[in-house]
Amino acid sequence: MKNIKKKRYSQILISSLILFIGILSQACDDNPDKYVITDGIPEVYYIRVPNPESADSLLVAAYMNNTIALIGENLTSIKEMWFNDKKAILNSSFITYNTLLVNVPNEIPSVVSNKIYMITKNNDTIAYDFSVLVPAPIVSSISCEYAHDGDIATLYGDYFIDDPNVPLTISMAGNISVTEIISIEKTKIVFKIPNGSQKGYINVKSIYGTGRSKFQFRDDRGIILDWDTKDASGGWRAGKIANSNPEGISGNYVYFSGALKGDLSTWDEDNFSFNLWGIANGRPEGDLFAIPVDQAQLKFEVNVTQPWSACALQMIFTPWSTKDTNGYIADGVTPRGLWRPWESSGSYQTDGWITVSFPLKDFKYDHTGKALQVAGTGNYGGLTFFVYHGGIAGTDCTPYICIDNIRVVPIE
Incomplete structure (x- = not known):
């Protein structure tokens, strides 16, 4: 048997x-x-x-x-x-x-x-x-990492379960509890930032466990440009700076404004770009960050107050020694990240400040959107932002795009 x-x-x-x-x-x-x-x-x-x-x-x-x-x-x-x-x-x-x-x-x-x-x-x-x-909550991102105390913010992730017997809770860094949760869905939570909130990780606790955020709230690591203590002076264009109308998220910010043509013909560096050239700006020789490229992401806060429907925000890293040239913008070989948030709907506008992020491994396109080989290490000593081309036609527009707290942080 x-x-x-x-x-x-x-x-x-x-x-x-x-x-x-x-x-x-x-x-x-x-x-x-x-x-x-x-x-x-x-x-x-x-x-x-x-x-x-x-x-x-x-x-x-x-x-x-x-x-x-x-x-x-x-x-x-x-x-x-x-x-x-x-x-x-x-x-x-x-x-x-x-x-x-x-x-x-x-x-x-x-x-x-x-x-x-x-x-x-x-x-x-x-x-x-x-x-x-059921997994513990996964806390992937927040609508704005630099939200002020009292602001309404949204956490995005998964497994946000509010059990009647074990209610879901949120705590900010320093064990500061969130006292006003406005709504809870499985993949997002809308809540009010409590007074006294600090920099650090956010924890969400459900009946199935506690999940820590994959980001730091008010993250000040790896700041490259904030236009308060670090700017793009020394380049041909340092960018237009403001701190009101709209109100800044944390002091000064750079803004792009003017007319963009939907047919990809716009070239307006004066109104839609800045050049941070490491050597000309007095930055230490070498890269602007020390994180391996495949483990790094570029983040910044943005506030688009007038509809944007043409061209791409081109984010271009250049070697520390690059200066007195703009040839890399459209040379067809310098890789960069492209952001066209209007592409899916035809037009884009934010409701206040939000945080956006891009893995550096995705900085692999030329100015027309053609995929290139990703740049190697040693080419990250400067940074240019320019709203230009992008390879997809849009519609004529006059956007107002505000940007602050450009930083490179680890992907966690």
Whole structure:
């Protein structure tokens, strides 16, 4: 009897391996006609991860959207499967008599029973003990990292769950609690910045745990330009500076304004650019930051008070020694980041100051939007912003674009 049972489990494992290889090669034929629901009652011996190399890793719980493998007998008799009160999607290509692969539903259960329910062709329901794990909150970004005390801000992320018995809470750096939460959705929270808020990480706590923000609120690391203590003087254009109308987010800011043509013909450096040349500005020789490029992102605050619908904000790093030239702006070989926030809707305007970010690994385009090879290290000693071209035609406009706190910080 022992040898018979051992042989049966070996056959199941071989069947699982064959099925998994089919998934990896994507060679399965997703044809429902080839999957015939059989009679009888399914029996689940155990649940494991799909990888046959980890077949000994048995599971009693899994996170939402994870793929799991049920091992047993007569699994082709299952016509529906539910995790708590959420229905799973069954793929006929991933079901055999002994093996069934399924993704845990990516919905948070409303009624938690910690069971899988298997419904058969004959409408029998078989329960199996299994828990669906919900991640702690993921706090990805905030509408404005430099929001003032009393401002309304929005946190973006996922798994923001406000359980009636364990209400969701937010705490700013220094353990300062948020006392006014305006609305909570699964992927965003609107709240008022509390008085006394400080620089640092934001924590969101739910019934499923605590998540720390992937950014620092009021982050002053890696500041390159703030137009209070660090400016772009020494370049051909230092940028137009203001601190009111609109009110600055943290002192002075640079602004771009004037007429832009939608046909990509605009060239207006006086009104739409600044050049920070490291050597001419008196910056230390070398790069403006010490973070590896593939781990770095450029961030800044922006306030677009008049509609913007043409050209791209071109963000161009140059070597420290670059000066007295603008040839790199349209030379077709100098990589840069491009921002066209109006592209999807045709026009763009913000409701006050917001924070935007760009991974430096995405600084890989020429002035027309053509993809280039990413620049190597040693080419980050200067920085030019210029609203120009971008490769996509727009419509004529007269935007007013305010920018502050340009910084390079780690991607966390």
